[in-house]
């Protein structure tokens with residue numbers, strides 16, 4: 001169902017329409033845009049607080065800039081709903097993040113206004129700088145290049161690498177720092193303190209006000225942009241700002257902090273800054289969830305992506321189950337690490353900016369000196385864990401599978417080559433669902449299993465997750481445990497923990513016709529598939545391998561001696577994954593069998609509910625059952 005936009009918003013099909021509005025209409029268009037986001041997200045879901053916080057900024061940017069000619073890059077992109085709505089996607093916005101619908105993030109193939117595909121944080125400054133350097137190279141001095149980056153994303157190393165380059169680039173680029181003091185959870189670290197300091201410092205603000213007054217006076221006398229710049233810089237320098245401002249010291253002209261909700265002021269500033277050449281940064285102070293009281297004043301972490309809610313009362317709908325439910329894997333992790341840490345004082349917890357998402361917040365609350373949120377800094381999280389391990393501690397470094405891609409070298413170079421005891425818990429492994437391809441945890445099995453020393457494992461249920469976590473504390477080397485987004489299958493999951501022999505799988509179902517080998521939670525689909533097959537007269541065997549590395553060789557000898565037809569199933573990419581490992585083992589051990597591998601194919605799989613994506617790729621329960629039936633019906637090659 002398409003939700004009706006307000007009167008003014010209804011007329012906006014592109015930024016060109018927005019530009020037709022008078023300045024007096026800007027507040028109204030902001031109100032209508034905000035309302036449209038509330039109306040849609042409350043009914044269809046998605047990220048929420050971040051987009052509300054940049055409504056004025058979004059309107060001001062598209063009002064002043066000449067998009068899509070000017071290049072506007074949103075960092076992460078979870079805050080870009082207003083941008084999508086103003087750039088011709090209002091009519092499809094009700095499909096946001098749904099299977100076959102709009103992506104929840106800017107995406108180049110979706111719109112010319114989406115200059116760069118995003119989803120992972122801290123990439124915007126590098127991307128915008130690349131565009132700015134390209135424009136300079138092509139002799140296009142008019143084009144603007146703008147990166148909008150949040151204070152949380154600014155904690156990522158890439159942002160600093162990019163500013164280090166931008167400061168000496170002499171390019172036409174503007175960084176807008178959207179500072180709302182929040183990441184998903186409250187922002188952390190010294191940078192956050194620094195930003196708060198310059199936002200609240202009296203001395204700093206006095207200088208800043210003088211600078212802006214000067215800018216206003218100069219503009220009135222019709223001076224050129226260059227004159228303005230040099231006079232502004234003179235004033236800043238005279239106040240010793242250059243020496244004391246982090247961004248100025250990186251050679252970026254720093255403006256602000258300004259109120260990011262004053263759309264008129266933003267329009268004026270952006271229009272002025274457009275004429276100032278060189279790399280510059282505008283520090284905007286905003287409120288996450290602005291304009292929707294429950295999000296503005298309530299728990300900002302909850303309102304980051306609240307799920308469906310009653311927009312009038314602010315009540316977030318929670319399905320009240322009539323029967324006891326299995327927990328989310330992340331919560332099993334969160335409670336189990338605390339349980340383990342109580343018994344073993346070497347155990348530490350590390351999360352790069354996902355304390356709530358990973359449930360590491362349980363340990364952070366109970367054992368604040370033993371669990372760390374290090375900011376959006378996956379590389380640092382891994383090497384920091386390596387450092388802890390050198391001192392005999394046992395860090396559990398919990399990183400979403402797709403964000404782990406950032407820290408690959410650190411896993412290889414800092415952990416595995418030195419054979420350090422770091423436990424990697426890869427949450428959101430497999431299809432992430434509505435977040436789509438940037439967030440699917442598709443590649444970790446492949447990219448981990450080729451590294452020496454590391455154990456690669458995945459639990460089929462909660463009990464197995466606990467056992468693997470316990471086992472990892474006993475293994476003196478790197479150990480990875482992958483598990484998916486969402487619930488497990490066991491209501492009574494607080495089982496006593498036991499050590500599992502490294503590389504030992506387990507048989508779930510004896511059978512005759514075909515062997516199904518699975519890794520991880522997806523094995524539960526195979527259980528359902530076997531039940532379906534049994535009703536149709538088939539008798540497949542099912543093995544939960546538990547480990548991709550080392551493989552259970554005794555079990556594989558048994559499988560390939562007994563079965564000439566084997567199906568492997570994994571919620572991970574087929575190339576180089578679990579099925580590939582089984583095939584390699586089969587060839588290396590001179591067995592011959594028909595093997596069908598089910599998993600994520602070698603293409604970009606878009607967003608949708610996890611089950612929709614499993615179905616699309618042929619490894620939902622029906623898909624597994626069909627693969628088994630098809631194979632059962634083909635003759636075995638001699």
Ligand SMILES: Cc1ncc(C[n+]2csc(CCOP(=O)(O)OP(=O)(O)O)c2C)c(N)n1
Pocket residue numbers: 050053076078079119120121149150151152153154180182183184288352353354376378403406
């Ligand atoms: C590399 C990476 N790590 C973690 C995340 C998860 N993540 C998405 S948004 C976000 C917080 C971003 O904070 P900020 O940039 O300040 O934006 P805000 O939500 O406050 O507007 C995090 C940690 C991510 N997208 N990418």
Ligand SMILES: CC(=O)[C@@H](O)[C@H](O)COP(=O)(O)O
Pocket residue numbers: 076078119184305357428435485
């Ligand atoms: C934008 C982003 O990267 C996060 O907000 C992500 O959507 C969180 O995913 P989960 O909801 O699985 O924690």
Ligand SMILES: [Mg+2]
Pocket residue numbers: 150151152153178179180181182183187
């Ligand atoms: Mg923020």
